[in-house]
Amino acid sequence: MQIDLVDRDVYATTGPPHEQLAWLRANSPVHWHEGEPGFWAVTRYDDVVHVSRHSDRYSSYRKLALFDEMSQDQIDLQRLMMLNQDPPEHTRRRSLVNRGFTPRTIGALEQHIRDICDDLLDKCTGEVDFVTEVAAPLPLYVICELLGAPVADRDKIFTWSNRMIGSQDPDYSPSPEEGSAAAMEVYAYANQLAERRRSHPKDDIVTKLLQPDEHGETLDENEFDLFVLLLVVAGNETTRNAASGGMLALFEHPDQWSRLAADPTLARTAADEIVRWVSPVNLFRRTSTADQVLGGQEIKADDKVVVFYASANRDTAVFPDAETFDIGRDPNPHIGFGGGGAHFCLGNHLAKLELRVLFEQLARRRPNLRQTGPARRLRSNFINGIKELPVTFG
Template sequence: MYRRSPSLDAIDVFSPTRYLAGIPHDDFRLLRTEAPVHRHPDPQRPAGFWAVTRHADVVQVSRSSPTFSSNRSTCFLDEVPDEKLAEQQLMMLNLDPPEHSRLRSLVNRGFTPRMISRMRTRLEQACASIVDDALRVGTGDFVELVSAELPLIVIAELMGVPMEDRSKLFEWSVHLASTPELGSEQATTAAMAVYQYANGLGAAKRSCPADDIVSRLVAPDDTGRELSELEFDLFFLLLMFAGNETTRNAISGGMRAMIENPEQWERLRSDPDLAPLAADEIVRWVSPVNAFRRTATKDVELGGELISEGDKVVVFYSSANFDETVFADPLAFDIGRTPNPQIGFGGGGPHFCLGRHLAMHEIEIMFRTLAERIHRVELTGPVRRLRSNFINGITEMPVRLIPA
């Protein structure tokens, strides 16, 4: 049992407002050092929740789905209203094996390394076009000029969404990310718009299948079973949200890190072949997904604390990615860092991000393209961050682009 420090009482890594200034590194460092499994207050639960902040413990929870369930509640930090819980539990993020495995297998073939490598030429073309267009404009919001467009193009092609509709995906995704309260009016309105669009797209793919993920989702599986309308709607929403939010915020946050560490930017410009390592470091540094929630299915000891069945357990990737026992000088942004066992895509186990290879390709190729075409990126105004305890994101970053 860890001795409680009075300073632990002042820690709050739950409030979405706490992340407006960035990842609360001081709080996480104190938790990792003094209480790596910490009973944290929760405004929605009198019993609070267990905050898991060390790399090894986050990995253990992630890989132990029989003990730490996604389906006993959901994976979201906020409590889901009772009337929406059963619906949310149908989403793949909120399922446990074997049902989770069945759904995941439906789209897994679209995200294999071989399939992603076939997209490399298309990614290179898209990145070149995006950066060249941004340079012609010269100044503006980096998120809009550069970060947002690539994942929109990629996810639209993978899902068979017409290119002219990709702005809708962006709008809906932003509304969902900026309202962490699942029952809020804005989140509900955005989700209903996504469901309506998904139903229309699904009907089109049933009548005229194509080589895309949506066509696979609406077709019967090997046993003849089909997704229900709600299952398909939730799956579409998940792929749209995950495909946009994580990659866009990694690119934006990575560029901000380069601006704040100009020696690393010059290092990449001098050696663009560092781009794969840089992509890994960007994901570690940004940690686009801040945390996920699990629910204990039985009494279990973790990090010296006894967790009871039914307890809420939250794993913080943005803390684990800066664990001093795993990463040398973790607060240094080092694009050549190796080894780099970052867990920005999850700590392994059944919920390990199936789009990891695609996201890494997108980040790598975008930063290689930026380094080859841009001499310097300068901030021209304050950076605005997302108010969220779920997604670490930048909503606006005004810049000036100096061409190479």
């Protein structure tokens, strides 16, 4: 079989190349993929988890966690972001940021999220785009709440996120430079937020992160700006694309939509199955720190190693009937939020809460929702995104 796991045009047309990924899991689970540079494609669940949980062997810091190659200047800057760090520096940074994502803090948002969902659904009549009217605004409202930012800023955040993540999609950004410019605008915005909170503290994540922890440590200016950047992208894109991809999956599996409409409490397990099925983040890159063996293959020091979550989440060795979309699947040990270890998604509880509440309210209030046109996918091999999903609310 001809293998090409990075062709963005394929992702824009059909989504992840699941046929290729299934062949690799069965025949070449740690596969040398040609490219500039070439890389090891890791496709089985257990191997993805192994790489994820051994930051000492598979580094996010050496060449960053993103797939594309970057200049040394870009690498030096991006290394300040948690996403691109290894322990112990990552551990220190994450312990500071964790203060804003405790179960108590996230749990307190449930009614607020339910109110947001109800408000969005109240405004939807007739034919609309599910992405722009429901899936995208929900996490943007929540991000504004977390940051203590005016809700009016959500459109700016939406545009910045599109320009950074969609730099290879002509609908969002005409050049990679636009993505860099958007990042600089986010840095400036973060500085303004910090300045306001230092003079006017509030009960929000920004205030918490600007205050010293129990050891007297705080995030410096660069660290704070890069955290806001990470929140704007990760806190927006994953939930947004899981929500839109999940809605598309329910349309493509009408028996499951009928099942959810008949029992909205299934939204709890449906949220996890949606993340497994969609895998909003398709891949991350690591760099081997030493000569080692993975899946029977000899990996050399400094080799590029890429883990494919979209593949691991369809591994039949872990998920019975993995190609079946089952909103009642339980247990569901998907790794849509990462394979564990240092970089397990900080906001996973928040994302699952948003998805659970959204699909519960959709099932309760809009059981006759239906698709009225083809979905348009993001041209990206990193984010499994939906740009447009026409629906009618009746």
